[in-house]
Amino acid sequence: MASPDNxxxxxxxxxxxxxxxxxxxxxxVPLEGxxxxxxxxxxxxxxxxxxxxxxxxxxxxQILIDGLPPGMACERIGYMPQGLSDAxxxxxxxxxxxxxxxGARWGVPVRFGQRKREAERLLALTGxxxxxxxxxxxxxxxxxxxxxxxxALAGQPGLLLLDEPLAALDHDAQQQIVxxxxxxxxxxxxSILMTSHExxxxxxxxxxxxxxxNGELHVRI
Amino acid sequence: xxxxxxxxxxxxxxxLVSVLAGTVGWFLSLRRQAFAAHALSHIGxxxxxxxxxxxxxxxxxxxxxxxxxxxxxxxxxxxxGKIPPQRDSTIGLVLAASLGLGTWFLHEANGASSMATTLxxxxxxGIDTPTLxxxxxxxxxxxxxxxxLGRPLLFSSLTPEVARARGVPVRLTSLGFMxxxxxxxxxxxxxxxxxxxxxxxIGPAATALxxxxxxxxxxxxxxxxxxxxxxxxxxxxxxTDIPIPFWIGLGAGIFYGLANLWTRLRxx
Ligand SMILES: Nc1ncnc2c1ncn2[C@@H]1O[C@H](COP(=O)(O)OP(=O)(O)OP(=O)(O)O)[C@@H](O)[C@H]1O
Ligand SMILES: [Mg+2]
Numbered sequence: 001m002a003s004p005d006n007x008x009x010x011x012x013x014x015x016x017x018x019x020x021x022x023x024x025x026x027x028x029v030p031l032e033g034x035x036x037x038x039x040x041x042x043x044x045x046x047x048x049x050x051x052x053x054x055x056x057x058x059x060x061x062q063i064l065i066d067g068l069p070p071g072m073a074c075e076r077i078g079y080m081p082q083g084l085s086d087a088x089x090x091x092x093x094x095x096x097x098x099x100x101x102x103g104a105r106w107g108v109p110v111r112f113g114q115r116k117r118e119a120e121r122l123l124a125l126t127g128x129x130x131x132x133x134x135x136x137x138x139x140x141x142x143x144x145x146x147x148x149x150x151x152a153l154a155g156q157p158g159l160l161l162l163d164e165p166l167a168a169l170d171h172d173a174q175q176q177i178v179x180x181x182x183x184x185x186x187x188x189x190x191s192i193l194m195t196s197h198e199x200x201x202x203x204x205x206x207x208x209x210x211x212x213x214n215g216e217l218h219v220r221i
Numbered sequence: 222x223x224x225x226x227x228x229x230x231x232x233x234x235x236x237l238v239s240v241l242a243g244t245v246g247w248f249l250s251l252r253r254q255a256f257a258a259h260a261l262s263h264i265g266x267x268x269x270x271x272x273x274x275x276x277x278x279x280x281x282x283x284x285x286x287x288x289x290x291x292x293x294x295x296x297x298x299x300x301x302g303k304i305p306p307q308r309d310s311t312i313g314l315v316l317a318a319s320l321g322l323g324t325w326f327l328h329e330a331n332g333a334s335s336m337a338t339t340l341x342x343x344x345x346x347g348i349d350t351p352t353l354x355x356x357x358x359x360x361x362x363x364x365x366x367x368x369x370l371g372r373p374l375l376f377s378s379l380t381p382e383v384a385r386a387r388g389v390p391v392r393l394t395s396l397g398f399m400x401x402x403x404x405x406x407x408x409x410x411x412x413x414x415x416x417x418x419x420x421x422x423i424g425p426a427a428t429a430l431x432x433x434x435x436x437x438x439x440x441x442x443x444x445x446x447x448x449x450x451x452x453x454x455x456x457x458x459x460x461t462d463i464p465i466p467f468w469i470g471l472g473a474g475i476f477y478g479l480a481n482l483w484t485r486l487r488x489x
Contacts, residue, residue: 090430138433
């Protein structure tokens with residue numbers, strides 16, 4: 001599980017609808033530890049993360065993650081989108097995690113027992129094991145967020161892109177998740193690129209801050 | 222009742238269709254495409270009307286038309302993460318367009334109104350051996366398709382955005398699934414008619430989903446319920462002489478009501 005070293009933006013122009021989120025940005029950032037992508041509402045943080053996953057294409061320029069274009073790096077990246085999905089709320093939480101483990105392969109599922117144990121391990125890691133058998137729609141926002149985090153961890157990714165993982169969590173839960181993220185970077189060598197408005201909870205835990213403002217991206221340590 | 226060949230055929234046909242309706246219907250309900258199931262079978266009706274006009278087998282017209290419509294429905298745009306916001310309206314428009322065509326076909330094929338009734342309400346007691354073979358073929362094809370698509374389809378139904386980020390070809394999967402669903406709807410319409418084809422698809426599946434089961438159990442329960450509904454409906458219609466769609470529709474409602482009650486009692 002070699003963690004991706006860096007994120008390279010080569011003269012990127014990135015748009016979301018009419019909004020120009022990145023305007024001819026060139027930048028190389030090492031991604032070890034936790035990198036916080038900050039900016040006000042609507043600055044384009046989510047759009048930048050989605051561009052790193054090939055979910056939106058830049059108008060111009062190229063993104064490289066560990067030397068690979070986003071489409072080819074996607075197997076090693078775990079993603080947690082912003083906000084709660086409204087799909088398949090009647091399916092138990094654990095099935096959501098299990099589906100993510102081998103969901104990119106065609107054909108019949110195999111090794112059901114092994115996948116179940118692995119899913120339970122991930123759910124225990126994010127503190128979601130106790131409600132993992134309940135349908136997703138019967139969980140609170142914060143509980144669902146923990147399930148989504150477990151889902152992002154499926155498949156042993158080297159890089160996690162987390163869009164607002166601390167939103168909707170109470171103070172204790174924020175501390176727990178931040179501690180979990182820090183331990184993931186330390187024990188497994190996972191790199192994390194995340195957005196968050198909860199700067200207080202992240203105080204002292206972040207390796208680097210990327211500030212997104214008016215189409216420009218600046219590195220602050 | 223099994224001494225009659227048409228009853229044996231009817232039971233076999235119901236079995237095939239139930240396995241198909243249970244599995245395809247579960248995915249359709251999971252993806253909140255119940256409306257698509259309804260639309261596809263009606264679109265199939267238009268195709269069948271066209272086939273009658275052209276003098277070919279209605280089943281082929283049905284399959285061809287609903288396949289085309291399935292692809293049109295499946296090629297919806299991708300929303301941001303959630304279920305595409307235009308899903309309902311796309312289906313509605315495709316349905317409206319093809320029903321319009323269907324009316325014209327029926328008008329051209331005038332005098333075929335008894336045919337239209339058969340298409341709308343199905344003719345489970347009139348299944349001949351060739352039709353049974355076609356049904357078996359369609360069922361096998363659909364199940365193979367589902368087995369192949371299974372994992373990406375489940376993943377992209379549960380969390381479309383994450384699936385796409387992990388490199389699942391979500392749109393291709395959706396197209397493939399709509400092709401399978403179109404075939405399945407045509408097969409179901411052959412037994413319970415275009416008007417009620419979706420009752421066998423949606424009733425058991427909605428009940429299984431209401432119970433909050435994991436995918437494997439949900440699919441199993443959905444198929445079992447579909448079998449109970451169609452076999453039960455067949456026997457009851459034999460005894461009471463009321464058409465089978467009535468019993469299937471009624472049973473679907475009752476099953477869902479019971480599942481609702483059970484889940485409520487359990488959570489309280
Ligand atoms: N599909 C879309 N069509 C049109 N405009 C869009 C679309 N998606 C995003 N935008 C616009 O692009 C801009 C950036 O959106 P984005 O979601 O990336 O912001 P963000 O920094 O993540 O905000 P937040 O802090 O609220 O999550 C916003 O002004 C938004 O209105
Ligand atoms: Mg955002």
